[in-house]
Amino acid sequence: MRRLLLTHPKLNPYRFSPNYTFRFLTSSFRHLPHFLIIGTSKAGKHSVLSYLNQHPDIKAGTKHNVGVYYFDSTFKYKSLSWYKSHFPTKFSKFKIIGEASGTYLNHPLAPQRIKKTLPQIKLINFFRNPIDRAYSAYNHSSKFGWEHSSFEAAIESEIERINLMNDKPELKINNIDPVNFLQFSYLRHGHYASNLENWFKYFKKNQFMHFFTEDLDQNYDEIMNSLFVFFNLSEIKLKKEDRKNIGIGKGKYPSMNEKTRDFLIDYYKPHNEKLYNLIGRKFDWDK
Amino acid sequence: MNKINKIINCEFSKKNTPYTKKFNYSETTKNSFRLWNPFKNTLSAAIVCGLELIPINSNSSLLCIGDLEPNSYLNLLDLVENKQKIFCLTKISSSIFQQKNLFQFNNLNEIKTKFSVIYIDNYGYSYESIQNITKSLLNNDGYLFISLLKSSKDFDNIFKKLTHDFQIIQELNIESYFRNTSLLLCKLK
Numbered sequence: 001m002r003r004l005l006l007t008h009p010k011l012n013p014y015r016f017s018p019n020y021t022f023r024f025l026t027s028s029f030r031h032l033p034h035f036l037i038i039g040t041s042k043a044g045k046h047s048v049l050s051y052l053n054q055h056p057d058i059k060a061g062t063k064h065n066v067g068v069y070y071f072d073s074t075f076k077y078k079s080l081s082w083y084k085s086h087f088p089t090k091f092s093k094f095k096i097i098g099e100a101s102g103t104y105l106n107h108p109l110a111p112q113r114i115k116k117t118l119p120q121i122k123l124i125n126f127f128r129n130p131i132d133r134a135y136s137a138y139n140h141s142s143k144f145g146w147e148h149s150s151f152e153a154a155i156e157s158e159i160e161r162i163n164l165m166n167d168k169p170e171l172k173i174n175n176i177d178p179v180n181f182l183q184f185s186y187l188r189h190g191h192y193a194s195n196l197e198n199w200f201k202y203f204k205k206n207q208f209m210h211f212f213t214e215d216l217d218q219n220y221d222e223i224m225n226s227l228f229v230f231f232n233l234s235e236i237k238l239k240k241e242d243r244k245n246i247g248i249g250k251g252k253y254p255s256m257n258e259k260t261r262d263f264l265i266d267y268y269k270p271h272n273e274k275l276y277n278l279i280g281r282k283f284d285w286d287k
Numbered sequence: 288m289n290k291i292n293k294i295i296n297c298e299f300s301k302k303n304t305p306y307t308k309k310f311n312y313s314e315t316t317k318n319s320f321r322l323w324n325p326f327k328n329t330l331s332a333a334i335v336c337g338l339e340l341i342p343i344n345s346n347s348s349l350l351c352i353g354d355l356e357p358n359s360y361l362n363l364l365d366l367v368e369n370k371q372k373i374f375c376l377t378k379i380s381s382s383i384f385q386q387k388n389l390f391q392f393n394n395l396n397e398i399k400t401k402f403s404v405i406y407i408d409n410y411g412y413s414y415e416s417i418q419n420i421t422k423s424l425l426n427n428d429g430y431l432f433i434s435l436l437k438s439s440k441d442f443d444n445i446f447k448k449l450t451h452d453f454q455i456i457q458e459l460n461i462e463s464y465f466r467n468t469s470l471l472l473c474k475l476k
Contacts, residue, residue: 146460148446157455171340
């Protein structure tokens, strides 16, 4: 009933919401985030936030979602007050506020927009094996009916598009639409190093912390406490959380074809090598 | 260099609507851009929904099959900068077809030339007719845009056959503008 009243085009044509109006009006009393989890999509943001929220001084994520996606998808249409309306007030008990929008890492304009609005922000990356990340993103698209090709055909199409854009740049549309980055770049989302280089142009390296999603299950305590120290908070003893948001509503998906995995290992080798050099850590992704 | 980038400017308006630069643009023209309404044209919707490449420029010969909203023909004419002829297989009657580079046809048999791009915006075609059209009218290195209704019984069948004969370059989910519709950009294998 509440949803009907809030969203019905005739009953509520301007989508008036008392909650949103209150939050918007009080936005000047609200925090801007102290940290952002900028990467990457399909790499365990929900799980990370559930760990972070165990700390009594931290509020990570918003009421309805893990991130606001302001600096990529809504930056042109929404105001900073709208962005602030998602966060707690300065009178709340929370000292550190953050959100996790995993598509920021890939968006070419996000770093300069964030630099302008939040120059002292702390930035966190969780990198997942790009092969598993790509397969997870494909299954997400496929289950929502956005993609009907097989995984192999989908990555072949993407490689064809990348080649076409390199060979014939006149065909490229200058269309920095977030959907573009979200839905159709299974492979390009995994070019972590080239995406990260763009961020290093705007932010100092000591503003970043990088982790690997694969470590999260084993070393969650160590990872989260290093983050608490990064935020100048006290360390705490954490409870183990179950993995969140697996398969998005439709359960687990079948495992990837071995040949495809071998192909992708070769594809990502140079990109991974670049990342290892960039952040000074090596990971076991090339097997 | 990037002519298309200048023509299609998705960031032109706040609502992320594509515009095409008018082919008859001159310094004295007040409005030099033409709106390409994504609610009225599947190709425009695809641009908003993330189409990465558009193989239509001033060198492209274009065949449009289906009843497009009349203004969309002008948008396509803008893309070819009014330097190429656009052949339109449609039954709509509009004064737009008085443009010298827009040719209206009622029957495919009347068309004897080959095209670099075919744009099929019609849900009623069987795969066999799509195959015949592309075989006889599409250049070997040409591109096919086709919009398909995902809820139709034949969707899976047509999609499977398309992937057999064509390399799908991008599948666009344009549900935000056209219910249950996908637009495919394909290239002959």
